[in-house]
Ligand SMILES: Cc1cc2nc3c(=O)[nH]c(=O)nc-3n(C[C@H](O)[C@H](O)[C@H](O)COP(=O)(O)O)c2cc1C
């Protein structure tokens with residue numbers, strides 16, 4: 001049964017002993033970060049701070065911050081189950097004959113059940129504040145000592161493509177500038193930034209409507225970070241994940257819809273052309289993102305539930321909560337990647353690589369230069385374009401085992417021959433690239449080299465003891481009193 005809202009998810013976490021309430025006062029300035037960081041690094045629970053200093057609204061953090069919590073969030077025993085459901089849909093073809101077509105009906109009906117549903121009202125409208133509101137009312141974290149201020153870190157930012165009218169929802173942090181204004185940190189490659197650019201290019205209006213929802217059922221919250229193709233509605237994917245449509249409700253002051261069950265909604269607009277210094281911010285690279293100019297979000301109305309919960313996260317030196325969210329993305333998106341690249345057997349993004357710095361790819365190699373084809377395909381695949389280092393190995397290497405990859409890949413390469421550099425877009429958070437958003441990337445072909453690739457020396461096998469000897473020693477091992 002799909003979670004209706006954030007509260008039901010909190011209850012589920014509590015039932016599974018995955019949540020700890022902190023009943024005394026803790027400061028959202030730095031102290032909550034220290035709690036959350038220690039908890040995630042020690043395999044601790046999600047935390048619900050009931051008395052954040054300076055606010056009456058409780059703070060939920062680390063709700064997705066373990067493999068188990070991601071399973072609870074998506075209501076599966078393994079996130080591979082989600083991947084499996086996606087694969088089934090992808091394999092769905094119109095079958096031959098009437099009987100086959102009839103058998104398809106339930107699947108098609110299931111698909112129809114994913115589309116978001118507009119409803120006339122919802123709990124996010126329990127309290128509507130058109131005049132009397134201030135962002136100071138919320139327990140917004142200052143995450144790290146050198147941060148430029150307080151940041152909303154887990155928002156669902158809704159905007160519309162001015163050309164197609166299609167909705168987008170992305171998680172872009174908001175730096176609080178004052179009671180009613182924040183930064184709007186959509187990086188240049190993201191959909192919010194694209195909507196903004198298109199709107200500016202049209203030159204018809206000076207304002208872009210934006211609405212920010214904070215806290216909802218977990219699948220809806222999670223959909224905001226998914227690297228979906230442009231114009232694919234995150235709310236539809238949320239419906240697929242929770243197997244129930246997301247109920248959407250119109251905003252009071254802007255032409256945008258938000259999840260009706262959201263805890264908090266900030267309605268407002270971005271003034272086209274207005275930029276303001278944003279940052280620094282202790283980012284998910286584990287370094288501070290430097291200050292930069294970003295659009296400004298003007299809040300014009302706040303709506304919220306009775307007794308709202310403020311959902312947030314922190315990013316910083318890995319692994320943090322976003323690592324577990326990203327790990328699930330890796331699993332869920334593998335079948336989609338394999339649509340284009342069926343030779344890919346598995347991929348892994350180890351925590352130290354912060355997603356964009358390192359992707360390990362195992363392929364079934366079929367022709368000369370195959371590893372390089374896969375690298376280029378990944379650099380051309382949505383947000384995977386940011387991959388700073390792609391290491392391609394043969395399918396017998398377990399990419400989930402980073403140490404095995406390091407061992408085998410480092411043995412297998414002749415660096416000058418097997419490492420390839422390309423120029424292209426890089427993640428906005430890359431602090432080492434020569435220019436912001438533009439720099440070099442590296443592909444490592446760590447597959448076994450073929451004669452057809454000009455390698456004519458013999459290639460050695462990996463050392464392995466014979467099964468027969470292993471069995472003999474199993475028995476002698478015990479006889480020798482070894483454990
Ligand atoms: C905790 C967290 C914070 C994030 N903050 C930002 C951010 O401030 N700016 C940004 O562009 N992307 C940020 N992202 C990544 C985007 O949410 C992600 O790239 C998403 O796919 C963007 O959606 P879009 O393709 O619809 O633009 C963040 C992700 C997470 C998990």
Ligand SMILES: [Mn+2]
Pocket residue numbers: 168169170191228229230231232234
């Ligand atoms: Mn999107």
